[in-house]
Amino acid sequence: MRARRSATLHAALFLAPAVLLLLIFRVVPAVSALTHAFTTWDGVGAARYVGLENFRGLLADPIFRQALRNNLLLVLSVPLWIAVSLVLALLLHNEIPGWRFFRGSFFLPSVLSPVIVGTLFTALLRADGPVSRGLGAVGVPVPEQGWLGDPATALPTLVLVILWSIFGLGVIVFLAGLAAVPQELFDAARVDGATGLAHLWYVVIPALRHVIEFWSVNLVVWSFTSLFAFIYVMTAGGPGYATMLVEYQIYEQAFKFNRMGYGCALATALLLLVFGLVLVQVRLMTTDEDGA
Amino acid sequence: MNPRLRQTAQTVAIVAVLSAVALTTIYPLLYMLTTALKDRKEHLFNRYGLPHHPTLRNFGDAWTYAGVGRHLWNSVIVSVAGVVLSWVVCSLAAYAFAHLRFPGRRALFLAVLGAMMIAPQVILIPLYQLLIRLNLVNKHLGLVLVYTALAVPFGTYLLTSYFRGVPRSLVEAAEVDGASHPQILWRVMVPIGRPALVTLGIFNFLWMWNELLLSLLILQDKHLRTLMVGVANLRGEYTTNIPLLSAGLFLAAVPVLLVFLLFQSHLTKGMTMGAVK
Numbered sequence: 001m002r003a004r005r006s007a008t009l010h011a012a013l014f015l016a017p018a019v020l021l022l023l024i025f026r027v028v029p030a031v032s033a034l035t036h037a038f039t040t041w042d043g044v045g046a047a048r049y050v051g052l053e054n055f056r057g058l059l060a061d062p063i064f065r066q067a068l069r070n071n072l073l074l075v076l077s078v079p080l081w082i083a084v085s086l087v088l089a090l091l092l093h094n095e096i097p098g099w100r101f102f103r104g105s106f107f108l109p110s111v112l113s114p115v116i117v118g119t120l121f122t123a124l125l126r127a128d129g130p131v132s133r134g135l136g137a138v139g140v141p142v143p144e145q146g147w148l149g150d151p152a153t154a155l156p157t158l159v160l161v162i163l164w165s166i167f168g169l170g171v172i173v174f175l176a177g178l179a180a181v182p183q184e185l186f187d188a189a190r191v192d193g194a195t196g197l198a199h200l201w202y203v204v205i206p207a208l209r210h211v212i213e214f215w216s217v218n219l220v221v222w223s224f225t226s227l228f229a230f231i232y233v234m235t236a237g238g239p240g241y242a243t244m245l246v247e248y249q250i251y252e253q254a255f256k257f258n259r260m261g262y263g264c265a266l267a268t269a270l271l272l273l274v275f276g277l278v279l280v281q282v283r284l285m286t287t288d289e290d291g292a
Numbered sequence: 293m294n295p296r297l298r299q300t301a302q303t304v305a306i307v308a309v310l311s312a313v314a315l316t317t318i319y320p321l322l323y324m325l326t327t328a329l330k331d332r333k334e335h336l337f338n339r340y341g342l343p344h345h346p347t348l349r350n351f352g353d354a355w356t357y358a359g360v361g362r363h364l365w366n367s368v369i370v371s372v373a374g375v376v377l378s379w380v381v382c383s384l385a386a387y388a389f390a391h392l393r394f395p396g397r398r399a400l401f402l403a404v405l406g407a408m409m410i411a412p413q414v415i416l417i418p419l420y421q422l423l424i425r426l427n428l429v430n431k432h433l434g435l436v437l438v439y440t441a442l443a444v445p446f447g448t449y450l451l452t453s454y455f456r457g458v459p460r461s462l463v464e465a466a467e468v469d470g471a472s473h474p475q476i477l478w479r480v481m482v483p484i485g486r487p488a489l490v491t492l493g494i495f496n497f498l499w500m501w502n503e504l505l506l507s508l509l510i511l512q513d514k515h516l517r518t519l520m521v522g523v524a525n526l527r528g529e530y531t532t533n534i535p536l537l538s539a540g541l542f543l544a545a546v547p548v549l550l551v552f553l554l555f556q557s558h559l560t561k562g563m564t565m566g567a568v569k
Contacts, residue, residue: 025419091309102313107556109317113504113544116520116541120321233504247413250416
């Protein structure tokens with residue numbers, strides 16, 4: 001009995017720093033964001049309760065609609081990100097000559113800050129930059145304003161830059177997944193004559209189902225919440241609103257236009273979008289023995 | 293075609309594909325480095341070739357005039373403090389989750405993990421207001437505390453699963469010897485958990501070093517800025533001086549490139565935690 005009470009006391013002490021940090025810097029602000037979503041607030045004076053006005057504003061806000069559309073287009077590109085990483089991981093898996101070098105070089109971009117990647121690619125993608133020169137040489141028409149300056153090409157270009165910066169991480173994740181699959185499974189499939197696409201579809205993908213799910217959820221959450229720096233450095237949401245994303249709009253409304261209440265309403269929308277997804281993510285990360 | 297020949301042809305084709313992809317990841321970095329080694333004039337006339345008259349002047353200019361040196365130091369302070377504080381906070385919590393029995397353990401563990409869903413963007417506005425009130429804006433400490441709070445869920449998750457693997461008998465033996473819980477954590481868990489702690493430290497160092505949004509808001513003072521904010525501003529100030537900008541970018545990337553070269557295997561492990569069970 002005494003030992004148990006002492007364990008509980010120690011647990012309280014050991015958990016206090018983590019729990020306090022989470023409460024003060026994450027939970028309290030989250031609650032505050034939810035409540036301020038129903039106010040107009042300039043961040044200096046007192047917030048004034050306005051009911052659902054911000055949310056009605058959201059539905060009618062063409063910039064928000066555009067941002068949401070762009071976010072959804074990003075989500076739709078996730079299968080492409082998965083496919084690229086998965087195919088490269090499969091090619092590497094059989095220990096092709098030089099596989100260590102290839103693995104390292106694929107992984108390299110994902111340790112670089114989006115600030116560095118974004119700035120670098122802004123220079124590379126200018127109308128007079130190396131990418132335009134290379135593509136121009138093979139007859140591809142180059143947009144006059146550069147790849148990020150043309151409303152038609154800005155978002156697809158952004159997607160490709162983001163893909164560049166993240167695909168190597170996917171390769172690493174899938175390689176770890178492949179290493180956990182018993183080699184006999186692949187051998188047996190080969191004996192049965194499964195090759196190429198059939199092998200991929202009927203053997204590899206089912207064997208990696210769990211890893212693919214895990215990585216997809218990660219990427220989707222990431223696409224909603226981790227692209228601020230790319231936008232900040234590369235396009236600031238433009239040209240026009242061609243690359244505006246919800247997370248960037250929050251920043252802009254709050255810290256450029258001092259519309260804190262409206263920003264909180266945007267944040268609430270983002271939270272709802274991500275909420276369900278993270279529940280799935282936690283589900284995938286915890287097994288039954290966790291915390292049992 | 294005989295099978296061996298076919299095998300070879302296939303290998304050659306695969307290597308060709310992989311090389312093409314590797315080229316796309318390495319070329320931009322090479323372009324950055326070679327551009328940084330040219331002076332402005334050479335950059336105009338020889339944009340894509342190797343530098344004919346390599347110079348280190350851009351690095352010096354970026355370091356002193358563009359403030360890269362000072363910002364780098366700020367980033368070191370913030371990231372190192374963040375890494376150390378996360379180690380302490382997450383180890384303590386993980387020890388409790390892995391080896392202490394107390395009511396509500398599972399629920400609390402899930403709640404800590406669930407805090408992950410509160411993305412920084414969502415709480416940005418109230419967080420900023422809160423930090424103003426706590427007088428933590430324009431203080432390194434403010435950013436360090438926020439970073440640590442962000443690092444808690446994953447760090448606790450990673451260390452808990454590692455500490456759980458430590459045999460119960462080791463803990464009991466230490467208890468019989470009269471060791472207190474903090475002593476068991478320090479003398480048993482930390483030495484055994486070293487690989488996980490190293491992985492966590494590297495992982496946290498990288499994202500804290502690379503982070504922009506929170507740093508931008510919390511450290512607004514020019515002298516306190518971290519390197520990523522500094523670099524993001526360089527882009528505005530030196531749009532026409534691409535060589536200097538490249539030198540600044542390269543300097544900002546050096547620490548992470550070093551970490552990458554030295555700790556690649558640790559990194560890979562950290563990144564795949566949770567994906568494979």
